[in-house]
Amino acid sequence: MRTPMIAGNWKMNTTVEEAVALVKDMQKELEDISNVEKLVCPPFISLKAVSELLAKSSIKVGAQNMHYEDKGAFTGEVSPLMIKDICHYVIIGHSERRQYFNDDFYINNKVKAANKYGINPILCIGEKLEENQSGLTMDVIERQLEQALAGVEHIGNLVIAYEPIWAIGTGKSASAEQANDTIGAIRQKLGSLYNNKIASTLRILYGGSANAENIAELAGQSEIDGALVGGASLKPEQYISMVKQTSAVYNKK
Ligand code: PEP
Helix, strand or coil, rough: CCEEEEEEEECCCHHHHHHHHHHHHHHHCCCCCCEEEEECCCCCHHHHHHHHCCCCCEEEEEEECCCCCCCCCCCCCCCCHCCCCCCCCCEECCHHHHHCCCCHHHHHHHHHHHHHCEEEEEEECCCCCHHHHCCCCHHHHHHHHHHHCCCCCCCCCCEEEEECCHHHCCCCCCCCHHHHHHHHHHHHHHHHHCHHHHHHHHHEEECCCCCCHHHHHCCCCCCCCCCEEEEHHHCCCCCCHHHHHHHHHHHCC
16 A cells, blocks of 8 residues: 655745744654654755754655756755755645746756655646636646656656645645546556556645645545645644544555
8 A cells, every 4th residue: 555645845934943843843743653654845944954853753854846956056046966865855846836936847857856866756746727627637737747757767756746726725625536536547647658557656645725624535535645735734733633634544444
């Protein structure tokens, strides 16, 4: 069985002190839960402090983005070389980065750079509202997968986050059945790009207004392997509850 993941994307929130305090709150409650992978993705500035705090913890640390070059004249950017020793994961292609920072062009290089440095990529894909309403969801997603994974030979450590853009930060989650169907179709596409065996082992998360109210239903679906969580991951009681509920769902699977 695939180990579910509850990943918190803190976006541009928390000072270093706030990040450390937030993690401490979560750690007390979550350290001993072993059937769910717990991941926090604070802003770059907090990664070192949080990773030191979690050095011996079962909670893992991820970055929200990175450049694909090792170093160079890229003012304001952070390279894989700089984060590889403090991050287990890196989020790549979040829709906010695609929208505000033209990340569409760099995603394939970023996936390759993550693989090169042994940082597990969490690749975000998802359609806009108008694409969803025009029945283009799978066209968009297949294109995003093909672009992101072009020339990528090894996907064993890849995590996909299916995040319909219309559900992110809107309070309007996709229904669990809807998300499950799309994630099943994503798995099939990965099977055709690689092979069904590897596709069946990859974790595919749902993201978009996931919270303590809907996580049990989402986690109970056959294809959904947890969630990438924005807003709710900044509220310790919500994040803790989401991990605990997912753990309970998987204990019964
Ligand atoms: C996200 O930022 O990846 C996300 C899913 O945000 P939210 O949970 O707030 O919709």
